[in-house]
Amino acid sequence: MVQTRDDILSLLEAKGAQVAKEAQRGVILQPGALGDCILTLPLVKVMTEALGLGGVDLVGHSEYIGILPGRSCVSSVRSIDSTELHRLFVEPAKFDLADRDPLINTFADYAWIVTFLGEPDGPFEQNLIFTANCSHSAEIITLSLKPPQDAGRHVAEHYVHQFARQSSLPPDQAKVATVEPLIQVTAADRERGLEMVEQMGIDVSRRLVVIHPGSGGRHKCWHIANFLDVARTLRDREIEVLFLLGPAEVERFESMDKARLYATARCAAHLPLSRVVDLLACADAFLGNDSGVTHLAAGMGLRTIAMFGPTDPALYQPIGPAVTVLQDPHDRFTRQPCPDLQKVVAEGLAAPPQSPATA
Known part of the structure; x- marks a missing residue:
């Protein structure tokens, strides 16, 4: 089939439009904690694929989001503390921008800006629209971080639905996939993790179960005796166990409870999140x-086995291809x-690898 000059021009125009579209970028302002940031990843994926963007960046707390570039659909990250977003909360009548204002540069590269800060039509959103329009035209969307009590859908679906x-977006382009990991583990992660557990004296020829007995809220914590008894059962079956303790657990647990943890299995405390990734990368x-x-x-x-008490797992259960949720309300x-x-x-947890627990 011979292509005419008009056909060739149409193809070039279509290609140019596609290239221009892929050159567009998006950004999400996510002020939440680690769980909130991870549950935002399906939204990042939907934005990237459905809008054909060249990438989506994340602005949030660096201690939570620094692990995401190179392991997830997030292109790059920026610390929320490195920007002056607090200025956007003033009343619009009092909001002002100077020439070459740093706030203008913060949003100059983005065609899509999604924020979990502020309220729809509120001062933050109005000032954000004004700031973005100082350099270009951009789509601004404000989402709520927490779903309403009667939402009836998982929080990640709530983000995507909003x-x-x-x-x-058509409904078929706004779905949350759970069959693939949200975070891809690298070979370097595994190598560092294996080196770390070997230094702890853990037998790497055995299966390893990591137990994290804490949470941000006391009401979310399964009684510590449960974790201790599970750990003893696993060790009796020659499965290695490692307790992972964060700052909240070290501060909150009684001295007696911490002594029981250390007496039952090896413990790792105060690890930065990047090292937690390494550790989990080599766990079973x-x-x-x-x-x-x-x-x-x-x-x-x-x-993963996730223990839920009073919080509703239908709204907040972890997303992953091998998750089991158990609830005792x-x-x-x-x-x-x-x-x-x-x-x-x-x-x-003791089930053989070829027969993983399923959600």
């Missing part, structure tokens, strides 16, 4: 409460051991 509604399974680290483990594709969740549930957890 965005799709405001950007007029993970047990934790409704916490950011549990979302991280699940997002990395690690076989009774008062005993934080106050006393539950031997029956311990057995279920231990069996799930």
Whole structure:
């Protein structure tokens, strides 16, 4: 088939339009903690693919988002503390920008700006629109960080649904996928993790289960005796166990409880998030409460058992291809051991790799 001059021009125009579209970028302002940032990744993926963007950046707390570039669909990150976003909260009548204002440069490269800060039509959004329009025309969308009580959908779906509604995306392009890990582990992550656990005296020829017994809220923490008994059961089956303790656990747990943890299995405390990634990259399974680290483990594709008490797993359960959620909504969740549930957890974690627990 011979192409005419008009056909060739049409092809060139279409190609040029596609290149221009892919050159556009998006950014998300996400002020939340680790779990919130990980549950934002499906939105990043939808924006990138459905809008054909050349990349989506994330502005948030660097201690939570620094691990994402190179391992996820996030192109690059910027610390929320490195910008002057607080200036956007003033009343629009009092908001002012000087020539070459740093705020203008912050948003000059983005065709799509999504913010979890401020309210729709509020001062922050109005000032953000004004700031972006000082350099170019951009789409500004404000999303709510927490879903309403009657939302009836997972928080990640809530993010994507809000965005799709405001950007007029068709429903088939606004779906949250759970079959693939949100965070891709690298060979370097695994190598560093293996080196770390070997230095701790862990036998790398055995399976390793990482247990994180803490959370940001006390009401989310399964009674510590449950974690200790599960750890003992696993060790009796010659499975290595490592307790992962963050600053909240080190500060909150009683001295006696910390002594029991260290007496039961090896413990790793105060690890930066990058080192937690290394550790999880070489683990075989993970047990934790409704916490950011549990979302991280699940997002990395690690076989994960997440313990839920009063919070609703339908809204907040971790996303991953190998997640099992177990819930005990009774008062005993934080106050006393539950031997029956311990057995279920231990069996799930001890299951051979070829028969992983499923959600």
